[in-house]
Amino acid sequence: MVNTLAPETTERAPHPTRAAAGALGGRGRARRRQAVVAYLFLAPALLFFAVFLALPLGFALLLSMSRWTGFDLGDIDPVGLDNFTGLFADGSTFLTPILTNTLLFALGTVALALAGSLLVATCIDKLRFQGLWRTLYFLPIVTTVVAVGNVWKYMYEPGGLVNGVLNALGLGSVAFLQDPDTALPAVVVVQAWASVGSAILVLTAGLKSIPGSYYEAAALDGAGPGTVFLRITLPLLRPALLFVCVTQFLTGLQSFALIIVMTKGGPGDATDVAALEMYRQAFSHGDWGTASAAAFVLFTVVLAITLAQLWIFRRKGEDA
Amino acid sequence: MTPARRTGVIRPPTRPRGLSRRHFALALPSALLASGCAAPHQGTGRPGDPIVLTLLSHYASGELKAALQGPVDEWNATHDRVKVRTKAVEFTDLLTTFMVRQAAGQGADILHPYCLWNGQLVRAGVLRPAPPEHAEEIRRGYGEAAVGAASVGGEVYGYPTEMQTYALYYNKRLLREAGAAGPPHTWRELEETAYRTARRDRYGNTLVQGFGLSTYDDSTTVGQTLALLNAAGGRFVAADGRSTAIDSPAGRAVFGLEHRLVTRGASAPGVNVYQAFPSGQVAMVVGAGWWTGSLKSLMGSAYRDVGVAPVPVPEAHDERATLCTGFMLGVNTASRFPREAWQFLSWLNARKAGVKGASKGARATRMSTLQVSVGSLTGRADDMRTLLGAGGDPNLRPFLDALAYAVPEPNVPGAQQAKSLLRKNIEALWTGQQSVDEALRTTRRQVDQEVARSW
Numbered sequence: 098m099v100n101t102l103a104p105e106t107t108e109r110a111p112h113p114t115r116a117a118a119g120a121l122g123g124r125g126r127a128r129r130r131q132a133v134v135a136y137l138f139l140a141p142a143l144l145f146f147a148v149f150l151a152l153p154l155g156f157a158l159l160l161s162m163s164r165w166t167g168f169d170l171g172d173i174d175p176v177g178l179d180n181f182t183g184l185f186a187d188g189s190t191f192l193t194p195i196l197t198n199t200l201l202f203a204l205g206t207v208a209l210a211l212a213g214s215l216l217v218a219t220c221i222d223k224l225r226f227q228g229l230w231r232t233l234y235f236l237p238i239v240t241t242v243v244a245v246g247n248v249w250k251y252m253y254e255p256g257g258l259v260n261g262v263l264n265a266l267g268l269g270s271v272a273f274l275q276d277p278d279t280a281l282p283a284v285v286v287v288q289a290w291a292s293v294g295s296a297i298l299v300l301t302a303g304l305k306s307i308p309g310s311y312y313e314a315a316a317l318d319g320a321g322p323g324t325v326f327l328r329i330t331l332p333l334l335r336p337a338l339l340f341v342c343v344t345q346f347l348t349g350l351q352s353f354a355l356i357i358v359m360t361k362g363g364p365g366d367a368t369d370v371a372a373l374e375m376y377r378q379a380f381s382h383g384d385w386g387t388a389s390a391a392a393f394v395l396f397t398v399v400l401a402i403t404l405a406q407l408w409i410f411r412r413k414g415e416d417a
Numbered sequence: 418m419t420p421a422r423r424t425g426v427i428r429p430p431t432r433p434r435g436l437s438r439r440h441f442a443l444a445l446p447s448a449l450l451a452s453g454c455a456a457p458h459q460g461t462g463r464p465g466d467p468i469v470l471t472l473l474s475h476y477a478s479g480e481l482k483a484a485l486q487g488p489v490d491e492w493n494a495t496h497d498r499v500k501v502r503t504k505a506v507e508f509t510d511l512l513t514t515f516m517v518r519q520a521a522g523q524g525a526d527i528l529h530p531y532c533l534w535n536g537q538l539v540r541a542g543v544l545r546p547a548p549p550e551h552a553e554e555i556r557r558g559y560g561e562a563a564v565g566a567a568s569v570g571g572e573v574y575g576y577p578t579e580m581q582t583y584a585l586y587y588n589k590r591l592l593r594e595a596g597a598a599g600p601p602h603t604w605r606e607l608e609e610t611a612y613r614t615a616r617r618d619r620y621g622n623t624l625v626q627g628f629g630l631s632t633y634d635d636s637t638t639v640g641q642t643l644a645l646l647n648a649a650g651g652r653f654v655a656a657d658g659r660s661t662a663i664d665s666p667a668g669r670a671v672f673g674l675e676h677r678l679v680t681r682g683a684s685a686p687g688v689n690v691y692q693a694f695p696s697g698q699v700a701m702v703v704g705a706g707w708w709t710g711s712l713k714s715l716m717g718s719a720y721r722d723v724g725v726a727p728v729p730v731p732e733a734h735d736e737r738a739t740l741c742t743g744f745m746l747g748v749n750t751a752s753r754f755p756r757e758a759w760q761f762l763s764w765l766n767a768r769k770a771g772v773k774g775a776s777k778g779a780r781a782t783r784m785s786t787l788q789v790s791v792g793s794l795t796g797r798a799d800d801m802r803t804l805l806g807a808g809g810d811p812n813l814r815p816f817l818d819a820l821a822y823a824v825p826e827p828n829v830p831g832a833q834q835a836k837s838l839l840r841k842n843i844e845a846l847w848t849g850q851q852s853v854d855e856a857l858r859t860t861r862r863q864v865d866q867e868v869a870r871s872w
Contacts, residue, residue, distance in 0.1 A: 166537065166540065166541040167516040167519075167520065167541070168515070168516055168519040168520055168538075168541035168542070168543050169519065169520065169541065169542060170520055172541065172542070188862055188863065188866065190863075254687070254688075255621075255622045255623060255685070255687065255688070256622055260620070260622065263620075264620045264622075268620075269620050269621045270620045270621045270622045272685075272687050274687065275632070275685075275686060275687030275848065276848065277845075277848050277849075277850050361634070362841075363632055363840075363841070363844045364632060364686070364687075364844040364845070364847070364848040364850075365841050365842070365844045365845035365848060365850050365851075366841050366845075367848075367850075369841075377837065380512065380513045380516070381512065381833055381834075381837070382537075382831070382833055382834040382837070383512075383516065383537050383541065383833075384834070
């Protein structure tokens with residue numbers, strides 16, 4: 098009877114259906130209008146992202162598969178994947194030592210900054226005038242990289258403070274920035290020193306968020322300071338540690354200002370890193386294609402390392 | 418009289434409407450366009466209005482900026498139809514500024530590039546070749562090295578401005594104390610003097626470098642090596658510009674010399690020679706002519722200990738040669754007024770004018786006068802002799818003489834990258850990362866790959 102009822106239904110209610118359709122159409126129009134208004138409100142933000150993110154990203158992608166000298170937009174010459182293959186071709190220094198240096202620089206910086214900031218933040222947490230200590234350790238962050246780099250450069254020089262201390266201890270001088278074996282570690286120390294302040298801020302905030310009752314319970318159970326640190330502080334500090342770890346790694350992988358000031362990538366290419374090489378290729382050598390291809394390789398490396406860190410922390414029960 | 422009064426028709430009073438949104442929307446682009454056109458950029462180009470040429474240089478600091486502004490003001494005061502406006506950025510930002518402004522269609526009419534970049538700029542279509550009459554004027558008025566620096570593939574692209582030749586700076590006091598009668602003329606004498614003057618303390622800190630080799634920057638590191646290479650009869654880039662010629666007996670000799678000086682303790686590449694030499698901590702160093710002016714102001718009365726001699730040659734009978742670097746003033750291909758730009762450049766660089774403070778009748782080009790006023794040289798030997806005169810700083814003479822035999826820095830496409838690659842390998846050699854053979858081989862492979870690229 099569906100066949101008989103169905104037309105009846107449609108015939109019986111032509112007017113209400115039209116009304117309903119009209120109402121629906123009205124609601125649809127209202128929704129569309131709302132959507133238009135919403136997009137209008139979103140437009141400034143979307144325009145911002147389009148101009149400053151999507152457009153440069155698209156342009157960089159285009160350049161990474163082109164040859165361009167940086168002067169005339171009409172001279173962009175597509176070359177496919179040549180720039181990428183060139184980066185990893187036999188004799189290219191991009192993979193070794195440049196990318197290797199980049200990873201060592203980031204890894205060294207993160208390891209030193211994390212260990213140092215954890216130690217300092219734990220000590221500060223037990224001291225009076227915590228604000229003062231945090232401010233003191235934060236000072237390198239508000240100091241320009243050029244000033245930091247130059248001061249440390251003088252300290253590392255053969256007649257500088259560091260060698261003065263070594264000489265006073267009866268040890269010979271070390272050409273920290275001139276010896277390819279010590280140049281990268283020497284710059285890593287400075288980068289870690291300069292970034293330890295922000296890590297301390299995050300970690301002290303993390304330490305404050307750990308409930309005191311846990312420590313009281315541990316004290317009642319007779320747990321020593323080592324056990325308390327390893328079993329309570331460290332596990333509960335994991336969100337803050339994850340944040341510090343990820344952000345420091347990102348900074349380390351993209352950093353080059355300090356290296357320009359202190360070593361300019363030398364001696365040889367002992368301290369040359371990917372971001373510095375990209376800068377040189379684009380702005381000094383006019384090879385924007387190679388620079389953009391290197392940027393995408395670096396982006397891939399940064400993404401892979403960040404995802405790996407998130408995965409490792411998640412496995413240990415920390416949700417990013 | 419209003420139209421209504423004229424016709425006698427009385428209409429109801431209407432509210433003054435002002436500017437409607439529609440009118441505003443229509444008027445805004447027109448207004449912006451009009452204001453953009455009226456902006457004092459390159460002049461309007463309308464008959465009667467002056468043409469405004471822009472000149473982009475690195476003369477951004479007080480002394481240099483003022484030195485260039487003097488002749489530009491003189492031109493503007495004496496020429497009604499064509500005016501020149503200078504814009505300056507720091508040298509480190511100059512190439513980037515060329516790139517960004519050119520890509521944005523805002524390139525200056527007149528550019529003042531470092532000649533090393535000429536190949537790159539010509540390849541990118543930024544520099545306009547000099548018209549035949551100006552090219553002829555440049556070839557006639559300047560030394561071979563200056564013309565070579567301002568040319569790419571045999572074609573002249575601009576008027577050379579300051580030219581820097583390289584010579585040997587030495588500290589007379591340190592050489593005297595070490596028992597050396599005078600500056601070295603051959604490499605053997607250079608090495609002997611370097612070892613005799615070098616001193617270190619018991620911790621290995623360098624007190625005096627016998628021969629300064631510095632990793633301070635590309636120009637210092639590569640300039641020293643290329644000056645010695647040229648003195649040994651070698652070249653960095655082959656004549657065809659498609660490969661390097663450093664892996665040669667001359668190149669091997671230079672790398673060997675530097676390697677010995679470092680390993681035997683006469684040189685400490687980590688030390689900044691620009692600070693150490695004025696402090697009396699370097700006995701000898703190869704440097705460019707501009708440094709004399711800085712040394713005078715830095716050292717005060719101690720400047721009397723500074724001497725300058727030609728770069729030593731391997732053997733006493735060898736012909737002298739050294740490196741020459743420089744800048745030039747060229748015209749942008751995108752300039753709307755190239756003829757006027759070349760006229761201004763010719764006036765600035767080739768027309769002679771009276772020299773203030775010089776003997777009566779002494780005449781030199783405005784550019785030469787400008788350069789000498791800031792302690793630099795140009796590639797016009799006649800001007801230099803006039804301006805430096807008999808009573809000038811004798812330390813400038815070897816640089817002036819070197820203009821006759823200097824070899825221009827290679828400026829093929831990719832020259833900047835080739836220079837960076839050479840620097841890396843020199844540093845690797847100095848720090849023991851590479852042997853002489855490895856450094857030569859790696860430099861050849863890397864530089865060949867770069868300069869042979871098909872752009």
